[in-house]
Amino acid sequence: MxxxxxxxxxxxxxxxxxxxxxxxxxxxxxxxxxxxxxxxxxxxxxxxxxxxxxxxxxxxxxxxxxxxxxxxxxxxxxxxxxxxxxxxxxxxxxxxxxxxxxxxxxxxxxxxxxxxxxxxxxxxxxxxxFRNGDYDFNRKSVNDFWTGITDIRIGEIARLAPSAVNSQPWRVEQVDNKFNVYRQKGNVPLLSAQLFKRWNKVDMGIFMCFLDVALESEGYTFSRTLGTESDEGKRVLVATYTLETK
Ligand SMILES: Cc1cc2nc3c(=O)[nH]c(=O)nc-3n(C[C@H](O)[C@H](O)[C@H](O)COP(=O)(O)O)c2cc1C
Missing domain, CATH: 3.40.109.10 (NADH Oxidase)
Incomplete structure (x- = not known):
């Protein structure tokens, strides 16, 4: 990719x-x-x-x-x-x-x-x-959604992913060469909660597409296991990535 x-x-x-x-x-x-x-x-x-x-x-x-x-x-x-x-x-x-x-x-x-x-x-x-480079993006900074990051270049690419209403529901927690990708549920009005539940699942796939492009571009090989699609809780584990040594 x-x-x-x-x-x-x-x-x-x-x-x-x-x-x-x-x-x-x-x-x-x-x-x-x-x-x-x-x-x-x-x-x-x-x-x-x-x-x-x-x-x-x-x-x-x-x-x-x-x-x-x-x-x-x-x-x-x-x-x-x-x-x-x-x-x-x-x-x-x-x-x-x-x-x-x-x-x-x-x-x-x-x-x-x-x-x-x-x-x-x-x-x-x-x-x-179209855009002409990495400016003109209204997105969270890497540090706002990714803790423990070891290679900032990956976060700088992944953060540019589009999402419904620019909600950016992704959160990442990294320890050494392993990181968990979560879907964070926002505080949205009850009326639109059903829509966001659906859209944010699409958003997480978009984010992982950007993540995989970033990892492959920077020469990483990795394995990924998917978490759960559960709607329980404020934060849902979507995937765990393990980076092989470069
Ligand atoms: C799952 C999903 C649903 C979206 N639905 C709409 C929509 O119904 N109407 C719309 O104008 N934009 C929609 N968008 C576009 C987002 O608002 C847009 O991607 C986001 O604000 C970031 O801007 P950018 O795509 O220009 O980088 C959607 C995006 C995603 C990922």
């Missing part, structure tokens, strides 16, 4: 699109990339549907929306975040704008054994819609 590193400094949520359409080649390319995404949980089946944005409730003027359907299972929403963030980064490298759209709703929530997970708008946009 390290080939995605440079795109981390370019990607941005794109909410304004050009009238220009994707060429046939561009469409085929972004469609084909969906089948190259690395899953977090390979046993969970995921499918994609590309529809005109105008046929969805997405309020942006994008040409298309990608609808993501998945089997339900342990970490299914986190897996969706992990996979589709690779796609988000890849499209940035092609100059195609993307925005995760958690407010999306579909008429058919269920398709056979698959359940609707989330949608992402995408389409042609101005080159100015």
């Amino acid at each position: 390290k080939e995605l590193l440079q795109n981390i400094y370019k990607r941005k949520s794109v909410r304004h699109y050009l009238d220009e359409k994707l060429s046939q080649e561009e469409y085929a390319d972004v469609e084909a990339y969906l089948h190259k995404l690395k899953p977090l949980t390979p046993e969970i089946h995921v499918e994609f549907q590309i529809v005109p944005c105008s046929e969805t409730n997405c309020k942006f003027n994008a040409e298309y929306c990608l609808l993501v359907y998945s089997e339900e299972g342990n970490f299914w929403l986190t897996n969706v975040g992990y996979m589709l963030e690779q796609w988000d980064l890849y499209l940035a490298s092609k100059g195609i704008g993307v925005c995760w759209y958690g407010m999306g709703k579909v008429e058919e929530e269920r398709q056979c054994d698959l359940v609707y997970a989330i949608m992402l708008s995408f389409g042609k946009c101005s080159p100015e819609s």
